[in-house]
Amino acid sequence: MRLDKYICKVLDLSRTRTASLLEEDRVKLSDRSVKASRKMQEGDILEIHMPPAQSLEVLPEKMDLDIVYEDEDIIVINKPKGMVVHPAPGHMEHTLVNGLLYHCQDLSGINGVKRPGIVHRIDKDTSGLLVVAKNDMAHESLAAQLQDKSLRRIYRAIVHHPFSHTIGTVDAPIGRDEKDRQKMAVTAKNSKPAVTHFTVLENFKDYAYIECSLETGRTHQIRVHMAYIQHPVAGDPKYGPRKTIEAGGQLLHAMQLELIHPRTKEKMHFEAPLDPTFAKVLAELEKEAANA
Structure with a gap:
């Protein structure tokens, strides 16, 4: 299976999210940078460095609620x-x-x-x-x-x-x-x-x-x-x-x-x-x- 598809499946991430992780070089295969198209093989050691969650401020907004x-x-x-x-x-x-x-x-x-x-x-x-x-x-x-x-x-x-x-x-x-x-x-x-x-x-x-x-x-x-x-x-x-x-x-x-x-x-x-x-x-x- 392709590396990007494997990440989507195992971590239940969207294609867009997976692509951004790869573009930001947050995915390492056996400690090396890797392309999305690389085929996974038995024995591969995959490291994914997830960015810290951002605290997004949700602002109150006046609206008519039923x-x-x-x-x-x-x-x-x-x-x-x-x-x-x-x-x-x-x-x-x-x-x-x-x-x-x-x-x-x-x-x-x-x-x-x-x-x-x-x-x-x-x-x-x-x-x-x-x-x-x-x-x-x-x-x-x-x-x-x-x-x-x-x-x-x-x-x-x-x-x-x-x-x-x-x-x-x-x-x-x-x-x-x-x-x-x-x-x-x-x-x-x-x-x-x-x-x-x-x-x-x-x-x-x-x-x-x-x-x-x-x-x-x-x-x-x-x-x-x-x-x-x-x-x-x-x-x-x-x-x-x-x-x-x-x-x-x-x-x-x-x-x-x-x-x-x-x-x-x-x-x-x-x-x-x-x-x-x-x-x-x-x-x-x-x-x-x-x-x-």
Whole structure:
């Protein structure tokens, strides 16, 4: 295997990250500089000198947040389509975390400087509910609920192709796509278990409206699983077909959230209406079906 591919695979680094390590001469093979194309051989001694992590300051930013619920421990947000949840290098502004820091001043520090308070996330173009921890006690409780599945998340999606059955479960492990490091895939290599349950709410001529509940929380799980069973989420530029509904991203909405309050131990249920773009597409499909 080529040296650069070997580093990507073993350390789970992106191609860009690996290329920069090589360009900065941070990779040594048997104590010598080496090219990315060099083929790895048995007995090679590889040294990688990782640069120290940079502390990136995340600045509070005033923005209108759709707050569904808030108390001293947690805040439940209805995230709009198009908003990134947490900052990343090259994208340190206009994220949900920037807005939360302005609104709350303080969030749990368990996930570090770039992801304060973030217990779980939803993709940029997925809309809907997520809960944020305002202190470490709440964060630890919510993280434990994710593990034992008492924190429940229910999504709505419009997917390609009608179904012949009304309920189903996709039980297929998800890991990094070997051909494209920016994507996830159903794979047996370096993967983790992933389970998605779904119910068909309405079938249309070319699409279906479904509800999904997650048993696990892998990156892009619903999008990957639905594409795997040949029902990709409509509007999805990453996992869907080229010919799809133009909706500025995948038609996926985190509609319901159930959790046990970290302090009071009360069972709580939250629900958010469909994103306007999603609701418009669904109404058009229903109107088309009624006139057929």
